[in-house]
Amino acid sequence: DGGITQSPKYLFRKEGQNVTLSCEQNLNHDAMYWYRQDPGQGLRLIYYSQIVNDFQKGDIAEGYSVSREKKESFPLTVTSAQKNPTAFYLCASSSLGQGDTQPQHFGDGTRLSIL
Amino acid sequence: GQNIDQPTEMTATEGAIVQINCTYQTSGFNGLFWYQQHAGEAPTFLSYNVLDGLEEKGRFSSFLSRSKGYSYLLLKELQMKDSASYLCAPMDSNYQLIWGAGTKLIIKP
Numbered sequence: 001d002g003g004i005t006q007s008p009k010y011l012f013r014k015e016g017q018n019v020t021l022s023c024e025q026n027l028n029h030d031a032m033y034w035y036r037q038d039p040g041q042g043l044r045l046i047y048y049s050q051i052v053n054d055f056q057k058g059d060i061a062e063g064y065s066v067s068r069e070k071k072e073s074f075p076l077t078v079t080s081a082q083k084n085p086t087a088f089y090l091c092a093s094s095s096l097g098q099g100d101t102q103p104q105h106f107g108d109g110t111r112l113s114i115l
Numbered sequence: 116g117q118n119i120d121q122p123t124e125m126t127a128t129e130g131a132i133v134q135i136n137c138t139y140q141t142s143g144f145n146g147l148f149w150y151q152q153h154a155g156e157a158p159t160f161l162s163y164n165v166l167d168g169l170e171e172k173g174r175f176s177s178f179l180s181r182s183k184g185y186s187y188l189l190l191k192e193l194q195m196k197d198s199a200s201y202l203c204a205p206m207d208s209n210y211q212l213i214w215g216a217g218t219k220l221i222i223k224p
Contacts, residue, residue, distance in 0.1 A: 035214075040216055041216055042119065042202070042213075042214035042215050042216045042217065043158075043202075043204075043212075043214040044214070045211065045212075048211075058211075090157055090158070101145055101146050101163070101165065101206060101210070103148060103160040103163060104148075104160070104212065105160065106157035106158050106159070107157060108156065108157050109156070109157050
């Protein structure tokens with residue numbers, strides 16, 4: 001079955017540590033996105049990519065980094081510069097046919113906490 | 116600036132009808148999406164409106180008025196499994212989704 005796989009489901013970070021969240025999709029989607037969700041708030045865009053080897057910053061990119069070396073994969077690194085990383089991280093993808101108005105489909109998310 | 120306004124929480128009875136409203140202000144407009152999100156899970160796509168009017172999809176319908184910056188999601192024949200948060204997300208001129216905080220819908224027997 002086609003879908004988006006995020007791993008791990010739960011992740012704990014120590015102070016000063018970088019951690020990488022995995023996101024893989026087999027939907028053949030061109031665009032991929034990373035969002036952060038905090039309680040009582042809407043999803044906030046961290047980074048997005050519409051093509052391999054290219055990505056753009058979203059609204060809250062500081063303290064995060066991404067790569068898009070393959071169409072299927074869009075890993076997110078939460079660096080030690082991100083001082084408040086505890087959140088629910090969601091990866092999404094969408095096709096870019098018929099303009100850019102295709103729905104985004106989400107992975108199951110990674111819940112990151114500070115130790 | 117860009118802004119989305121939805122009620123924080125609503126309560127309804129199993130078998131009834133509920134309407135969840137969303138007002139928005141965006142820089143440009145390329146349609147509006149509704150998503151359902153169960154607690155601790157990922158959002159799932161429900162509907163997309165780009166033209167004014169009502170789109171019906173089974174028990175769920177979504178309405179859009181572009182001139183008023185207004186949309187609603189209508190849920191009929193409510194079931195317990197409909198207890199979830201409902202997220203309104205208009206798309207701006209850069210084709211970016213602007214997400215509201217969501218409306219938590221509680222269904223009571």
